[in-house]
Amino acid sequence: MQLAIQHLSKTYPNGVQALKDVSLTIPAGMYGLLGPNGAGKSTLMRTIATLQAPDTGSIHLGELDVLRQPEAVRQTLGYLPQEFGVYPKARAEELLDYFAILKGLTQRRTRHQVVEALLRQTNLWEVRRQQLGGFSGGMRQRFGVAVALLGNPRLLIVDEPTAGLDPAERVRFLNLLSELGENSVVILSTHIVEDVSELCTRMAIINQGQILLEAEPLRAVEDLQGRVWRRLVEKSALPEVEREYRVISTKLLSGRTLVHVYCEQAPGAGFEPVAPDLEDVYFSTMAGHYGQQPVGQPEKAAQA
Secondary structure, eight states: OEEEEEEEEEEOTTSOEEEEEEEEEEESEEEEEEOOTTSSHHHHHHHHTTSSOOSEEEEEETTEETTTOHHHHHTTEEEEOSSOOOOTTSBHHHHHHHHHHHTTOOOHHHHHHHHHHHHHHTTOGGGTTSBGGGOOHHHHHHHHHHHHTTTOOSEEEEESTTTTOOHHHHHHHHHHHHHHTTTSEEEEEESOHHHHHHHOSEEEEEETTEEEEEEOHHHHHHHTTTSEEEEEEOGGGHHHHHHHSEEEEEEEETTEEEEEEEOSSOOOTTOEEOOOOHHHHHHHHHTTSSSSOOSSSOOOOOBO
């Protein structure tokens, strides 16, 4: 089972081209789609989830034509959007049971078994009779996963799932997603680099509707070895460093600025080598120093 996306493009009526000839082959397991807000991630996710049509291109989930067989795809799809509404006065168990009916689980005994299993899997069984309005952000996200898992989907899409979660809830949520990736195609769309580095065996970096890099995270980090250097400078010296070197990220540290630069060989001038991580891969790619060169003027390096 894999998801094959070929030459997907989408332009909105206001003229914004959200997707530009996107092609990806996504295997079973956890797959990260990494990019800043407004990069085209949500447009791609909504298109895969059959919620909107592209202008051109094709999507296949195994033998299913996603664009021509949307109803068949929805039978095997789980989707957790970035924002989803719940009835605040509804109890978790009751609302999940209602969604199960909508999913086609009409046999009462079987449905109750499925609801209980999902609430236990998402660690919500003990609070199943609480109203959703009293749930924390992480509990709401886990309830959203329970809804998305109804029907044992072969494709699960989660869009910015850890945004706004506290550290403990984030860990619980990522552990849950990791378990789900063992049996399905799971696409994790996020702007948080750590989520991808901790979970995903493959990833793509997208910006301005284009795929800039498609790789295995560990391999991408290895390919950057020996090309990332750092130096601690005064804030006033940063403009000069940016003029002379290919800066990929900056970070404030004890009142000074820690600069990471991309260079094929030692840049000298007080720089020291640093073991790269996926954040360096991301910023290097976004700045056009690593992976595919983006069309048009490269963006300024992002602030860490």
